[in-house]
Amino acid sequence: xxxxxxxxxxxxxxxxxxxxxxxxxxxxxxxxxxxxxxxxxxxxxxxxxxxxxxxxxxxxxxxxxxxxxxxxxxxxxxxxxxxxxxxxxxxxxxxxxxxxxxxxxxxxxxxxxxxxxxxxxxxxxxxxxxxxxxxxxxxxxxxxxxxxxxxxxxxxxxxxxxxxxxxxxxxxxxxxxxxxxxxxxxxxxxxxxxxxxxxxxxxxxxxxxxxxxxxxxxxxxxxxxxxxxxxxxxxxxxxxxxxxxxxxxxxxxxxxxxxxxxxxxxxxxxxxxxxxxxxxxxxxxxxxxxxxxxxxxxxxxxxxxxxxxxxxxxxxxxxxxxxxxxxxxxxxxxxxxxxxxxxxxxxxxxxxxxxxxxxxxxxxxxxxxxxxxxxxxxxxxxxxxxxxxxxxxxxxxxxxxxxxxxxxxxxxxxxxxxxxxxxxxxxxxxxxxxxxxxxxxxxxxxxxxxxxxxxxxxxxxxxxxxxxxxxxxxxxxxxxxxxxxxxxxxxxxxxxxxxxxxxxx
Amino acid sequence: xxxxxxxxxxxxxxxxxxxxxxxxxxxxxxxxxxxxxxxxxxxxxxxxxxxxxxxxxxxxxxxxxxxxxxxxxxxxxxxxxxxxxxxxxxxxxxxxxxxxxxxxxxxxxxxxxxxxxxxxxxxxxxxxxxxxxxxxxxxxxxxxxxxxxxxxxxxxxxxxxxxxxxxxxxxxxxxxxxxxxxxxxxxxxxxxxxxxxxxxxxxxxxxxxxxxxxxxxxxxxxxxxxxxxxxxxxxxxxxxxxxxxxxxxxxxxxxxxxxxxxxxxxxxxxxxxxxxxxxxxxxxxxxxxxxxxxxxxxxxxxxxxxxxxxxxxxxxxxxxxxxxxxxxxxxxxxxxxxxxxxxxxxxxxxxxxxxxxxxxxxxxxxxxxxxxxxxxxxxxxxxxxxxxxxxxxxxxxxxxxxxxxxxxxxxxxxxxx
Numbered sequence: 001x002x003x004x005x006x007x008x009x010x011x012x013x014x015x016x017x018x019x020x021x022x023x024x025x026x027x028x029x030x031x032x033x034x035x036x037x038x039x040x041x042x043x044x045x046x047x048x049x050x051x052x053x054x055x056x057x058x059x060x061x062x063x064x065x066x067x068x069x070x071x072x073x074x075x076x077x078x079x080x081x082x083x084x085x086x087x088x089x090x091x092x093x094x095x096x097x098x099x100x101x102x103x104x105x106x107x108x109x110x111x112x113x114x115x116x117x118x119x120x121x122x123x124x125x126x127x128x129x130x131x132x133x134x135x136x137x138x139x140x141x142x143x144x145x146x147x148x149x150x151x152x153x154x155x156x157x158x159x160x161x162x163x164x165x166x167x168x169x170x171x172x173x174x175x176x177x178x179x180x181x182x183x184x185x186x187x188x189x190x191x192x193x194x195x196x197x198x199x200x201x202x203x204x205x206x207x208x209x210x211x212x213x214x215x216x217x218x219x220x221x222x223x224x225x226x227x228x229x230x231x232x233x234x235x236x237x238x239x240x241x242x243x244x245x246x247x248x249x250x251x252x253x254x255x256x257x258x259x260x261x262x263x264x265x266x267x268x269x270x271x272x273x274x275x276x277x278x279x280x281x282x283x284x285x286x287x288x289x290x291x292x293x294x295x296x297x298x299x300x301x302x303x304x305x306x307x308x309x310x311x312x313x314x315x316x317x318x319x320x321x322x323x324x325x326x327x328x329x330x331x332x333x334x335x336x337x338x339x340x341x342x343x344x345x346x347x348x349x350x351x352x353x354x355x356x357x358x359x360x361x362x363x364x365x366x367x368x369x370x371x372x373x374x375x376x377x378x379x380x381x382x383x384x385x386x387x388x389x390x391x392x393x394x395x396x397x398x399x400x401x402x403x404x405x406x407x408x409x410x411x412x413x414x415x416x417x418x419x420x421x422x423x424x425x426x427x428x429x430x431x432x433x434x435x436x437x438x439x440x441x442x443x444x445x446x447x448x449x450x451x452x453x454x455x456x457x458x459x460x461x462x463x464x465x466x467x468x469x470x471x472x473x474x475x476x477x478x479x480x481x482x483x484x485x486x487x488x489x490x491x492x493x494x495x496x497x498x499x500x501x502x503x504x505x
Numbered sequence: 506x507x508x509x510x511x512x513x514x515x516x517x518x519x520x521x522x523x524x525x526x527x528x529x530x531x532x533x534x535x536x537x538x539x540x541x542x543x544x545x546x547x548x549x550x551x552x553x554x555x556x557x558x559x560x561x562x563x564x565x566x567x568x569x570x571x572x573x574x575x576x577x578x579x580x581x582x583x584x585x586x587x588x589x590x591x592x593x594x595x596x597x598x599x600x601x602x603x604x605x606x607x608x609x610x611x612x613x614x615x616x617x618x619x620x621x622x623x624x625x626x627x628x629x630x631x632x633x634x635x636x637x638x639x640x641x642x643x644x645x646x647x648x649x650x651x652x653x654x655x656x657x658x659x660x661x662x663x664x665x666x667x668x669x670x671x672x673x674x675x676x677x678x679x680x681x682x683x684x685x686x687x688x689x690x691x692x693x694x695x696x697x698x699x700x701x702x703x704x705x706x707x708x709x710x711x712x713x714x715x716x717x718x719x720x721x722x723x724x725x726x727x728x729x730x731x732x733x734x735x736x737x738x739x740x741x742x743x744x745x746x747x748x749x750x751x752x753x754x755x756x757x758x759x760x761x762x763x764x765x766x767x768x769x770x771x772x773x774x775x776x777x778x779x780x781x782x783x784x785x786x787x788x789x790x791x792x793x794x795x796x797x798x799x800x801x802x803x804x805x806x807x808x809x810x811x812x813x814x815x816x817x818x819x820x821x822x823x824x825x826x827x828x829x830x831x832x833x834x835x836x837x838x839x840x841x842x843x844x845x846x847x848x849x850x851x852x853x854x855x856x857x858x859x860x861x862x863x864x865x866x867x868x869x870x871x872x873x874x875x876x877x878x879x880x881x882x883x884x885x886x887x888x889x890x891x892x893x894x895x896x897x898x899x900x901x902x903x904x905x906x907x908x909x910x911x912x913x914x915x916x917x918x919x920x921x922x
Contacts, residue, residue, distance in 0.1 A: 326795030358794040
């Protein structure tokens, strides 16, 4: 089916989310929609899927104008959407999840599971999706859950499939399998809209690429004509450096020493399983791994936010095993938390207050119990300039800042304290290309000043480009310690997926 | 699914920090929704007055209907306002004549409003400070009673002290009694995760029943009386009247205003207040920043209880001078409403307390002058709260666009703890 969007405009109070967007998706085409966060990709797709109503513009399917009052209309018209956050019921089987909202019924309205099961199996086989119709969704890996979402859309006879950041949660291997599935879908004439901000993926899988910036189409191109550099410039609107510039590390004395560290996750299962490593002053240790392999718990245990079950954590010789977060902070540990909105910021508070969130009680920000507003403001103005935090004023609430600027607030706060160790978890998740480059520069600068850095990231490119050494985590263990200059993406990808090779050192 | 942009960028008013919120949006902006809620509530109240007035209903269909309806509403609201603020003409005449009797009569309505507002300020602060820390303190009622019990006990059990010692002692006893009562739910929440809404409700029942029990016991009950009534507090423990003995307005209002200022200072000018607000807005971030969430819960609940306890102390030492069952009933519950109305800001609480004090003081006069029952006041209060809790309703009604309303957020946040 051919899809045309003509002049789609969608306004929110104070924001023009989509501004006269034109988009053509041909039959059997993978059309990548590229753009930074806030560029309007998701809004546009929500308009297409009937979740929002466009203020202006038309949607044409095979040259016929259509209007969708709800997702139900869009589904009827043959549009399917795989959301970034899956909409599955964990305790249902794959078949039940697929049927949900589209139940096959026999006489007297009784569910016809066997027919549905047969169709799920059929779809799964045809497109190489490899899902077991009888498996419970809660027992499936993230990648498999995503394939269930695709089956769900195909089960409803979708001809146009919207994939919203489908690779964000996948390993490199799973990503490749995903691309194979996408290719097999377009071969039989389905059309795919592939939303992403990963340049490499776009170039390897898309037929055409449309780049959005600030709610507008910047241009449409093809992988043959474009390069990563060109796409990044289109997304950001200016030239950006994609490669982190850094000299060789000069590691000095060990700062962080972790021995046989074991912690449990929230459900009481072992999440970090006897991990030992060391980070020296002036080096970046990257921790690579697929989300959910114990990195989150490792970071929390290092920073005092999660009880340690066994083993020890030492910073500059001081025992910080199971120390309270404040003791860890005072020992010179900076922490850029994984979830900045949950842990790193109080969004209702002003930017200035967020910049002293963990130092508010120290001089010069307080004398005894009394806060010194002047010092808090002066600090904020200084950091705003030093870290290029884009905000109309330091008095506005942190909620009004873009994700990149919110992250700069956290990074500025943590790096402006006298720290010996920086623990940065997913420091660039969801950020735009420009902010990513900036934050990487800052981390490397901190390293060059003699700070030890632990960088936890699920983005392989980030770990490879910023780290001096890489620890690969799989199921709570460090399965390999590798040198980023001597290892390929493929090798790390395999390690992340649990296969052990000789690459370990 | 609501229409929300994926990444909202724009300027919002800075978080309110001054005692009187100011800045580009100004004080008027923050008063707009409460004011419109009040006006809307009065309007709907007017309709109820009309349909509940037999004279007006008799006139239905005839030409007299509108004049009758207008008269009923005007009479009722005139009663409400003259009963709570006094009549300007009488005040003018009284001041010009300088006659003591006239002056007392002219200023009695205002005095009564202040008397009613005083415990509401304390209890409202107790609820507001809880909101700021993300706690839904339903227990102001019980904390107020606990404070009244301890204050009354110190007030009548100790004799022969000078007022300079006895009165502060009794007031402090009120604070301590309430603080202990409030701290219990705080400790239970911090240690076991017990939800403060459930525990504070239970603590209310316990406090009220404890009062009933004590009033039947030898320690509290007045020896010469068969009914549940406590001994009188000693004159040395009484809060002095501010305008002579014939008007009930007493020094408690000064304490209440000082407490409101103190709460504001604590919240917005101290590190402890910063911790409290951080815990209230984002407990995860508070933990990340090295704050003790559990300890904050305990301290906040103790402080909230103490404030409510001061309200109880003010009531028993300044107004009633003795305890009876349910001597201050409902204040703690009205406090929840007015803390919402005041958007959990100390200055807002003071304003809302005076408004509710007016409604309480004026309703008696209204009932005396017209056939309108006192219950209409309860309806109006409930409507105000409904409109405050659903600011979208008011905004839709008056077609105003406000970016974010603190009141509604606070209301929902309280339940998530």
